[in-house]
Amino acid sequence: MPKRLTRSFFDRSVHDVAPDLIGTTLMVDGVGGRVVEVEAYHHTDPAAHSYRGPTARNAVMFGPPGYAYVYRSYGIHWCLNFVCEATGSASAVLIRAIEPTAGIATMRRRRGLTNERLLCSGPGRLCEALRVTALHNGLALDRPPFALFARQGVVESVAGPRIGLTKAVDKPWRYGEKGSRFLSKPFAREV
DNA sequence: TGCCCGATTAACT
C-alpha cells in the first residue's frame, strides 16, 4: 500500500502542490481513484474565490492548509478543493478529474452512467461520484472520510490554461497527467 | 433590494 499523505503536504506554495497532486490517489469513504487533473487558485488571482476577502462561503480557504473547501457551482454542482499554503493565505487546488480505481460500481450507480471515462472527468462529476457535498466542507484531508495516498512511480505531467474562466485566462495553472483518457478536456499542448 | 454572472453539466438542435 502506498504511503499516506498528511496535511503537511499542503503547507507550501499552491503552485508546487498542484502539479505534485497529479498521480496521487484520493479516496472518500473507500471510493475514489488517481488524481489526473487539478487547477491552482492563489489568493492574489482575480479568478480565486478568496480574491476579494473572506465570506461565509470561502471561510475554509482562509483557514489552515490540508482541509477540504467545497462550494456549490452554478447553483447545482459541488466542487472540491484542497486548501494550501500558510493559514490565512487563502489558496487552494481545485480537483478537476480522477481516474476511477476503487468503488467503480458505486460511482456508476451514483452517476447513473456506465461509461467509466465519464464517471469523474470534471469537478462536478467527480463530486457526484464520490458523494462530496457541503458536509465535507472544512474536513481534514488526512482523516476519514478522506484518505490521500502518495503516487507510485514516475508521472508525466502537462500544464495549460484553466477552464471555464473569464478572468486571468492566460495563467497556465491547470495541470494534468499526460495522455490520460480521464481528463475533463484534453490539453492543447503537452509541456 | 434587484439584477447579473460564475472554478458546470447534460440534454437539446
Add this chain to the structure above:
DNA sequence: GTTAATCGGGCAA
C-alpha cells in the same frame, strides 16, 4: 452549437 437548471457574491440603485 445552444440552453436550462439554480444559488451565492458583487455591484448598482
